[in-house]
Amino acid sequence: MRRLGIHSFVWTNGETQEGLEMALESSARHGYRMIEFAYLRPEKFDLDRLARKAQDLDIEIVVTMGLPAHADVSSEDAAVVARGTTLLADAVKAVRDIGGIRLGGILYSMHGKYDSMPTRAGWMNSAGAIAATAEVAKACGVQLVLEVVNRFESNVLNTTAQGLKFIEDTGRDDVFLHLDSFHMNIEEADPAGAIRLAGDKVTYFHFNENYRGYLGTGTIDFPAIFDALVDIGFHDRDIVFESFSSAVVDEALSRVCGIWRDTWDDANPLAAHARQFIEMRWAEALRRRDVNARP
DSSP states (O other): OOEEEEEGGGTOOSOSHHHHHHHHHHHHHTTOOEEEEEOOOTTTSOHHHHHHHHHHTTOEEEEEEEEOGGGOTTSSOHHHHHHHHHHHHHHHHHHHHTTOOEEEEEEEEESSOOSSOOOHHHHHHHHHHHHHHHHHHHHHTOEEEEEOOOTTTOSSOOSHHHHHHHHHHHTOSSEEEEEEHHHHHHHOSOHHHHHHHHGGGEEEEEEOOTTSSSTTSSSOOHHHHHHHHHHTTGGGSEEEEOOOOTTTSOHHHHHHHTOOSOSOSOHHHHHHHHHHHHHHHHHHHHHHHHHHHOO
């Protein structure tokens, strides 16, 4: 893997400048070389200061977000789609301004539970909005990645196969997938097979346990996932540890993601364990590959 990162919600609810700076410092102290922020509103945060601190700490920045209902680009309402397209363009520019390298997350729909199936018109509106956003991202030097999430957080992209079809419908070769072991555990019949299906179209990966807590303490088959990532040559792409607990995460995300309990209450041992777990399991997967390759 090129860089190992951590989500800022491990450290802070993201509501204050001081919290974000603390998250950067804590990530660096634990040896992480990348941090993932939720959408940063330029009117609320000093992006230049965050950019300088990240540079001083040698940490890359990624930003992820989901769209609100009034800016859902998968809507059939042209005004709503237009608002979402503008919001996405502004988000790309904010990532550029903070010195970030990537915008990901649920960029293609509202982040939340729908009460109806997606429509073909809504799907194509979303694909068109992402294509327009990709053009802005290209000009800004920002990579665009679409997170495939579970059915309770979007009705558009729930499987890797859907994600690949959606990218095809954007008509762009510079839009990629963002996969997450938590969501795959819910939606994919074969998470490892889905990773292999994605191949070089997945450029960003979240490691989560099935209950959002300590890696390796739940039900996810991590050896199979690591083996699949090794098989597709993920060593030059980025991995981020993500974990949510009501002890830290902000109220809005608690509601939309259903974070109703403390899955942990001390971020430091959690972060230390995650880094050790990922690095160790990655090394084991590489060794298995080498053993299997022997004649």
